[in-house]
Amino acid sequence: MAGKTIGFRPNTEDLRILKDAAAEGASTTVAIRHALRLLDDEKWLDQARRDATRLREENLNEEPSAW
Known part of the structure; x- marks a missing residue:
């Protein structure tokens, strides 16, 4: 994607930043x-x-060892 340009019309807040x-x-x-x-x-x-919220109840100590 090198060499491509994008158009950008800054608003007042963009110009301040x-x-x-x-x-x-x-x-x-x-x-x-x-x-x-x-x-x-x-x-x-x-x-x-x-992911942390979804897995908060996960207990890896209860999982079988991968060894």
Whole structure:
């Protein structure tokens, strides 16, 4: 997917965030990449939370040994 670009029309809040990022030395590209990584991490954490809730009663000591 290298070389592809995306269109982005920032709204007022987006522009404020990008301005703050620029004040900290980050380019628009870096700020957007950072936001995408955070979004991906949050998605992973949400799945981990759902799994933990679903498996909270699981007791691995009751499972047969895989050895």
